[in-house]
Amino acid sequence: MDQPELRDRLATAAVVVTVVAVIGVTNALAAGRGSGTGPLPGPEPAPIVMRQVGYGHAAIAVPRVWGTNVSRCGVPRRDTVLIDDPSAAGDCDLPRPEDVSSVELATAPPVGFRLDDTFMVNGVRAERSWTTCSDDDVCWGAVGLPSLKVWFRASSSRSAAEVDQILSRIAVLRDRxxxxxxxxxxxxxxxxxxxxxxxxxxxxxxxxxxxxxxxxxxxxxxxxxxxxxxxxxxxxxxx
Missing domain, CATH: 3.30.10.20 (Trypsin Inhibitor V; Chain A)
Structure with a gap:
């Protein structure tokens, strides 16, 4: 066997050994993670896609998967926005399902609204009614922008924190x-x-x-x- 052919065979063998070694180390690391520190981390959860709903120049962002007027007798049946809700005229005393959040748009303060605080939203004065929870574990709170004649009433059977998070997404739109x-x-x-x-x-x-x-x-x-x-x-x- 001449020298060039020998060098080629030795180089090929070295590449094979290197690949096998890398595969072996990778498998060993994976096995170690699987047996010692739990499963490998999965993909990052997909971001929540939002949409804006509003009257005039006041709007609130909600998850795009929320429905619109998914309610009966004014009571949400799943996560939803309530806008001119035609079912609200009914009165059937339905309990609210667990783990359901909603936000209602209105042109006047909602029933039970109490001025607890004022703050600014994009330069517009806003009024806040603090979040409270009832005996049936439904929490609600509201924010109004009187100069724009828009109020947002958020409610949830998840938690008071959920209500506060919903109301934190109110904005005044300048170009929409x-x-x-x-x-x-x-x-x-x-x-x-x-x-x-x-x-x-x-x-x-x-x-x-x-x-x-x-x-x-x-x-x-x-x-x-x-x-x-x-x-x-x-x-x-x-x-």
């Missing part, structure tokens, strides 16, 4: 606007409010034998949706 509540407004007044907020208004009509002409029966996108100024909101009105 939430579709406002339709409560107590006819179609003309509501259209004027949308225009004052910088949104474009489009109309659709629907016939009805039971509703009066001019009645507002639909809004798209729905109240609470955060849009850019100039975006269109379509109102469905009885003709």
């Amino acid at each position: 606007v939430g579709v406002p509540s339709t409560q107590s407004l006819d179609s003309a007044a509501y259209a004027d409010q949308l225009r004052r907020l910088g949104l474009k208004v489009e109309f659709r009509t629907r016939t009805s034998v039971v509703s009066k002409p001019g009645r507002l029966v639909g809004v798209s996108p729905e109240p609470g949706t955060v849009l850019a100024p100039g975006d269109a909101v379509t109102l469905t009105v009885i003709k």
Whole structure:
């Protein structure tokens, strides 16, 4: 065997030995971790994706997986945002499920609101009602921005800390606007409010034998949706 061929065979053997050694050390380390210090660490949990809901220039961030108006008789059935909740008119005395959180948007202070503190949110004065818990382990608290006529009432059957965390995500939007509540407004007044907020208004009509002409029966996108100024909101009105 000549010298070049011998050198090639020796180099190849060295590479094989090195690879085997590395594999052996890696396996030994893995075995050591498995037997001595518990399982190998798993992947990092996926970040929670949030969405904003609000009226006008006041909004709150909630997990995107939360529903909207997932409630019965005004009682949330799972994590949800309550916006012009149509079920709230019912009265069936349902208990709140365990491990359910919610936030309700309103244009006036919620029932039981008490001014316990004031602070600033992006330069706007806010009022706070401290979080309290009832005998059925449901906790609630609220924050209002009176100058913007928006209140956020958070509640949870998890903990008071959950309520405080929800309310910490309130913001005043400078370059975005939430579709406002339709409560107590006819179609003309509501259209004027949308225009004052910088949104474009489009109309659709629907016939009805039971509703009066001019009645507002639909809004798209729905109240609470955060849009850019100039975006269109379509109102469905009885003709």
